Structures are given as structure tokens and as C-alpha cells.
Amino acid sequence: xxxxxxxxxxxxxxxxxxxxxxxxxxxxxxxxxxxxxxxxxxxxxxxxxxxxxxxxxxxxxxxxxxxxxxxxxxxxxxxxxxxxxxxxxxxxxxxxxxxxxxxxxxxxxxxxxxx
Amino acid sequence: xxxxxxxxxxxxxxxxxxxxxxxxxxxxxxxxxxxxxxxxxxxxxxxxxxxxxxxxxxxxxxxxxxxxxxxxxxxxxxxxxxxxxxxxxxxxxxxxxxxxxxxxxxxxxx
Numbered sequence: 001x002x003x004x005x006x007x008x009x010x011x012x013x014x015x016x017x018x019x020x021x022x023x024x025x026x027x028x029x030x031x032x033x034x035x036x037x038x039x040x041x042x043x044x045x046x047x048x049x050x051x052x053x054x055x056x057x058x059x060x061x062x063x064x065x066x067x068x069x070x071x072x073x074x075x076x077x078x079x080x081x082x083x084x085x086x087x088x089x090x091x092x093x094x095x096x097x098x099x100x101x102x103x104x105x106x107x108x109x110x111x112x113x114x115x
Numbered sequence: 116x117x118x119x120x121x122x123x124x125x126x127x128x129x130x131x132x133x134x135x136x137x138x139x140x141x142x143x144x145x146x147x148x149x150x151x152x153x154x155x156x157x158x159x160x161x162x163x164x165x166x167x168x169x170x171x172x173x174x175x176x177x178x179x180x181x182x183x184x185x186x187x188x189x190x191x192x193x194x195x196x197x198x199x200x201x202x203x204x205x206x207x208x209x210x211x212x213x214x215x216x217x218x219x220x221x222x223x224x225x
Contacts, residue, residue: 031211042203043158043215058212092157094213104148104205104213106158 002027002095006107013083013114020079021110023093028073033094034066037109043092049076083114117142117208121216128194128223136219138187138204146207147187149178151200152218158203161189194223 003026013019023032034046047055047068055068069077080087090109118141128134138147146165150158162171164180164187171178175198177190187204204216 033213042217043205045212045214048212103160103163105160106150108157111155 001103002029002105004093004095004105004107006093006110008110009108010111011113013112015084015114017083018079018081019083019112020077021091021093023076023078023107025074025095029095030073031096032070032076033104034068034076034078035092035094035106037090037092039089046078046091080112083112085114088112088114117144117206117214119204119206119214119216121202121204121219124217124219126219126221128191128221130195130223130225131193133193134191136189136191136202136204136221138189138206138216140185140187140206140214142209143182143185144206144208145182147180148205148207148213149187149189150203150205152203153200161202191221194221196223196225199223 005024007022011019032049035043036046037043045058046061046066047057049055049068049070051070051073065081067079090111092109093107094104096104120139122137148163149161151161152158162178164178167182169180175192180187199222201218201220203218205213208214
């Protein structure tokens with residue numbers, strides 16, 4: 001299994017500011033994933049972060065709004081830039097298990113409220 | 116494009132009753148997941164189903180997979196209040212992305 005530490009666990013931010021979310025894994029993983037869960041909704045994939053290359057963004061998500069870093073095989077950050085109230089969501093990082101990749105594990109999530 | 120649909124989206128059950136949550140997906144996949152999410156919490160992995168006819172059970176929950184029908188079921192036996200949560204199915208796409216269903220909010224009442 002993989003243990004994922006995500007921080008901050010929650011934050012309240014002002015409109016127009018940016019927040020960087022950190023995700024640390026206890027083992028080396030090739031791919032890390034960032035998801036958004038809007039209130040009462042399912043999970044939507046934002047991007048896939050591979051070490052040593054630029055993140056791959058899903059339709060509707062752009063690098064200028066959600067820049068991602070992946071400096072090594074155990075760490076990634078997601079920044080939510082120029083925030084608006086519509087960005088209020090839970091942001092989760094996820095990794096595939098290291099034993100054959102059968103299970104995808106999730107961090108505890110970052111609960112973001114934008115005023 | 117892979118789409119995943121769950122039903123029902125909301126389920127109110129009495130304790131002791133049985134019920135089934137359905138998960139349909141639109142394109143071939145060789146991996147299907149069930150997760151549980153408690154309010155304000157992250158996702159907890161329940162089951163990973165890897166092949167046609169796969170059946171897994173844990174306590175009062177049993178999951179099955181029919182890849183030909185592109186259907187998975189999560190069966191709840193003799194529900195108890197502790198099972199109240201939101202349940203998600205998710206399907207692995209051909210390019211390795213996990214696509215989630217809408218979630219089923221389960222409420223088990225005495």
C-alpha cells in the first residue's frame with residue numbers, strides 16, 4: 001500500500017490569491033494524479049503528473065490555472081491560481097499502488113473555500 | 116470516451132434490508148474499483164475487480180463484475196447504520212485514467 005500525506009488539509013482563501021497543495025508519498029511512484037471534487041459531486045481528474053515531464057491536463061483544466069510540479073518520484077504540488085469562489089472544492093492527490101498497480105490510493109484531500 | 120454511470124444516486128435503506136448499487140460503463144476496461152467516502156473524508160478502497168466474473172466480498176458488501184455487460188454491482192446484505200456513506204465505482208480507462216461514477220449516497224436508517 002501507499003501512504004499519502006497531503007497538506008494543507010483545509011484552507012480559506014481570498015478571491016484572487018493562489019494556494020499550493022502538497023502531496024508526499026511514502027514510496028516512489030511513476031504517476032501521481034490530481035482530482036477535484038466539487039461540493040456534492042463526484043471526482044474529476046485535473047491532471048496526471050509524471051516525474052521529469054510536464055503534467056498532462058484533462059479537458060477543461062489548463063496549466064495557467066492549475067500549475068503542477070513533480071520534482072521527484074515521491075512529491076508533487078498543485079497550485080490553484082487566481083482563485084474565485086467557483087474553485088471551492090476538495091482537491092485530492094492519488095497514486096497507483098506499487099504492487100502491480102491494482103489499487104489507486106488517495107490522500108486525505110484539501111478542502112478549499114474561496115471567499 | 117469512457118463514461119461511468121451509477122444508480123441509484125440516492126438510497127435510503129432500513130437496517131436489515133438488502134440492496135444493490137449498479138455501475139455501468141461505456142467502453143471496455145479490465146479494472147473496476149469500488150470506493151467508500153464518509154462525509155468530510157477521503158476515499159477508502161473497498162474492492163478491485165480485475166476480470167470477468169470476479170466476485171469479492173468483505174463483510175456485508177459483495178462486488179461483482181461482468182465485463183461483457185460492462186456492469187458491476189455492489190450488493191449490500193442486511194444493512195447496518197455504519198454502512199451509511201457515499202459509494203463510488205471507478206473504471207480504469209485504456210490510457211490509465213480513473214473515471215468515476217456519480218456516486219451513490221447511502222443512508223441506512225434504524
